[in-house]
Amino acid sequence: MKILVCISKSPDTTSKIAFTDGDTKFDENGVQYIVNPYDEWYALVRALELKEAGGGTVSIITVGTAADDAIIRKALAIGADEAVRIDAEPTDAYFTAMQIAEYAKSNGFDLVLTGKETINYNGSQVGGMIAEGMEVPFISLASKLEVNGSSATADVEIVGGVQTVEFGLPAVISAAKGMAEQRIPNMRGIMAARTKPLNVVAPADVSALTSFTSYAMPPAKSECKMIDPENMDELVELLHNEAKVI
């Protein structure tokens, strides 16, 4: 089985969020990038488990510039066979997804895994768009994935519960918490990652449909009102009359 895992980067979760150039650009000053946790902890690790159990290959793919090679090596250290970088700025989800769909179609993958969302733009767009581009099923927000030959089953999130679904391959699956357990890269993995192939591929001709034009910080939260721990009647009164939430 050939598995393709989509890897994106996101600022380390403790990064300070700020903007520059008249609030039109994310301020990267001092920001550490990590592999987007959903892509690394769930999608990639599950792909590796499937390979370990049933054979095949795991490739990772990133739409990005040479600046992303460090992140790609980090993901390789967890343990994929090879990496592909589509050499372009990922301007929007549509642009990114069409690049990946094109690559996946022409290289015959059985499974394409994405994370549930990137933690910077929280779009949850790329996976579904890849599936539409490949004209295959999209299984969204899966917390469990099992493959049986040419079909697969997954547990997916629904309002207030989970559903077990079955579908044919190839398919695109977005991975949510629960699909696998986070793996910590070991020294051997880190060493091996240095020499694994990282193929840089020219982008297909696609135009973005959307663009981020500016950003703003939310208004500062007003002072927290401190309440006497002995006096919960006051809290209930405030929640009812002042905050109007109960």
Added chain:
Amino acid sequence: MSTLVYINSNDGLAKNALEAVTYGKKLGGDVNVVTTGGADEATLASLGEYGAGKVMVDRSVTSNDPGQIANVVKAAAEATGATTVIFSHDFIAKAAAPRVSVKLKAGLVSGAIDVPEGNKVKVNVFSGKAFGYVEVNTDTKIISLLPNSFQPEAGGSACGVEEFNGNAGEAAIKVIETKKPEGDIPLPEAELVVSAGRGLKGPENWGMIEELASELGAATACSRPVADIGWRPHHEHVGQTGVAIRPNLYIAAGISGAIQHLAGVNGSKVIVVVNTDAEAPFFKAADYGIVGDAFEVIPRLTEAVKNFKAAN
């Protein structure tokens, strides 16, 4: 200008469906609703009260198959000449809206929190730590509205309902089993949430949290370490890597307020924090703070809610 709102009516009309129709109305122009699912005609006609001019229902789609839903939405958008297509950003929209975007070659904005200004739409980015403005470069735009950003506004009267054949095609995804815990309030939909963290010391101490939640009619949630060590079920974990929620009220007991936890709850309208440590970072994000022991404060709060309910 013509707006199309997709709603799922498999389980009747959820609040976020009414929010999406209300939002559609705010854009001005015609509002048509397209729906899949089994709701009866009278229920669907009631969407007129929130601003729908017409409801088109394709009853051939009975599951949440995103491929089928996307086909129906595309057909309805073409049939009505829609310039804006609206979803509520729930699990169905996350699966189907990207497919519609590619089919129509129309820009998708997900997590919108305000009405568009021209072709710019305001969204949450960086897990709620900032706002972004997304410009759509195509004639048709698709907007996936963040739940609980607008409240439903009724005022109009019932509208017409017509059967619609959206050429859904075959379902590619077969449902084998559906598991819904009985009686629990689903966390993503809950308006009131009571949550607790490692400060509670052990799973045996969650009784008081459940009692407060049940007294309020709230859902329960927890911090990540608590779900990881198995004190609470995984689906209760909120934060960056768990569920992101936007309830009207979030009560957090024994949670320090780490940035990754805040990322999942900072969209809450009102936050109440109970912590023994006056320096806990959560107080900076709170509206009401109580420096105290959760083991004393929570039962006292439950009592106060009981008394309040008895008096009102």
